Amino acid sequence: DTAVSQTPKYLVTQMGNDKSIKCEQNLGHDTMYWYKQDSKKFLKIMFSYNNKELIINETVPNRFSPKSPDKAHLNLHINSLELGDSAVYFCASSIGGQPAAFFGQGTRLTVV
Amino acid sequence: GDSVTQMEGPVTLSEEAFLTINCTYTATGYPSLFWYVQYPGEGLQLLLKATKADDKGSNKGFEATYRKETTSFHLEKGSVQVSDSAVYFCALGPRGGADGLTFGKGTHLIIQP
Numbered sequence: 472d473t474a475v476s477q478t479p480k481y482l483v484t485q486m487g488n489d490k491s492i493k494c495e496q497n498l499g500h501d502t503m504y505w506y507k508q509d510s511k512k513f514l515k516i517m518f519s520y521n522n523k524e525l526i527i528n529e530t531v532p533n534r535f536s537p538k539s540p541d542k543a544h545l546n547l548h549i550n551s552l553e554l555g556d557s558a559v560y561f562c563a564s565s566i567g568g569q570p571a572a573f574f575g576q577g578t579r580l581t582v583v
Numbered sequence: 584g585d586s587v588t589q590m591e592g593p594v595t596l597s598e599e600a601f602l603t604i605n606c607t608y609t610a611t612g613y614p615s616l617f618w619y620v621q622y623p624g625e626g627l628q629l630l631l632k633a634t635k636a637d638d639k640g641s642n643k644g645f646e647a648t649y650r651k652e653t654t655s656f657h658l659e660k661g662s663v664q665v666s667d668s669a670v671y672f673c674a675l676g677p678r679g680g681a682d683g684l685t686f687g688k689g690t691h692l693i694i695q696p
Contacts, residue, residue, distance in 0.1 A: 475626075504683050512670055512691075514627075516683040527682060561626060571617060571676070572684060574627040 474498050477562050477575040484552055485583055492547045492578045494562030500573070501566060502526075503545035505537060508559040508577070517560075520545050552582045585610040589673050589687035596663055597695050604658040604690045606647075606673035614675040616640075616649050616656040617684065621670045630658075630671070668694045 475496045484490050496503060505517040518537045519526045525537065534550045549556060559579050563572035590605045608616065618630040618640070631640030636651035645660045656673060673687040 506683075512621075512689040514672065514686040514689070516685075519683050563627075571615070571629055571632055573629070574619075576626040 474573050475562055475564055475575040477560075477578050479578060480576060481579050481581075483581045483583065486552055486554060488552050489548070489550045490552060490580070491549070492560055492562075492580070494545050494547070494575060496543055496562075496564040496573070498564055498573060500564035501542060502564060503539070504563040504565075504572060505545065505547050506561040506563060506574075508561060510558070514561070517547075518545075549580075554582050556580060557582045585614070585675060585685045587673050587675055587685055587687035589671075589690050592670075592689070592691035593693050594690060595693045595695065598665055599662045600694075602658070602660040602663045602667075602692070604671055604673075604692070606656045606658065606687060608654050608656065608673075608675050610654075610675055610685075612677070614677060616647070617674040617676065618645070618647055618656070618658050619672040619674060619686075621672065621689070623669070627672065663692075663694050665694045665696055668692055 478493045502521045504519045508514045517531045520539045523539050536548045538546045559577045561577045562575040565572040586609045588607050615634045617632045619627040620630045621627050631642040633640040633649035639648045647656050647658045670689045670691050672689045674684040676684045
């Protein structure tokens with residue numbers, strides 16, 4: 472029944488590793504997003520995908536790459552993880568033309 | 584570019600007190616305005632929204648009015664409860680398109696019994 476679900480909820484990994492976070496929405500929305508929340512709770516958009524097309528990339532390092540196999544999924548791949556990547560990553564979705572978004576529960580990534 | 588400014592927290596109140604969390608914005612065009620709430624350990628939930636000037640959004644006893652003349656969207660509640668303790672985010676978004684939301688830095692609200 473969860474509208475926007477992310478896995479895993481927690482991810483602890485070493486520097487230099489490559490990891491992925493998965494996101495799925497069952498709302499039939501056509502736009503999906505990734506947001507990053509830093510240690511001070513500040514939220515910033517990273518990407519959005521509309522009908523499998525990247526709409527924004529907010530100067531995120533190219534180590535981060537969103538992958539959308541279909542309209543219901545937007546996964547986040549991160550290569551060569553760095554300490555500064557530690558944060559909570561939120562997936563969200565919306566219907567194109569309606570900016571209000573439904574958010575997932577978040578993935579707390581800790582790079583050690 | 585677009586930006587949202589919220590009052591810094593934490594804000595600590597006693598139960599049944601009146602709540603105001605200030606939010607002002609800078610944006611081109613006519614954005615929609617939102618309040619999201621994040622309870623401890625959880626994701627963000629949409630609390631209320633307003634899509635045009637003078638609209639009032641309301642939900643769960645919370646209210647906010649879109650004030651174009653003062654570029655503000657202050658969150659209010661007449662009588663807070665311990666269960667309202669959370670982080671509250673003011674955000675703005677475009678009227679259309681897929682440009683996502685611009686968030687304020689969040690206000691941590693603590694309600695004491």
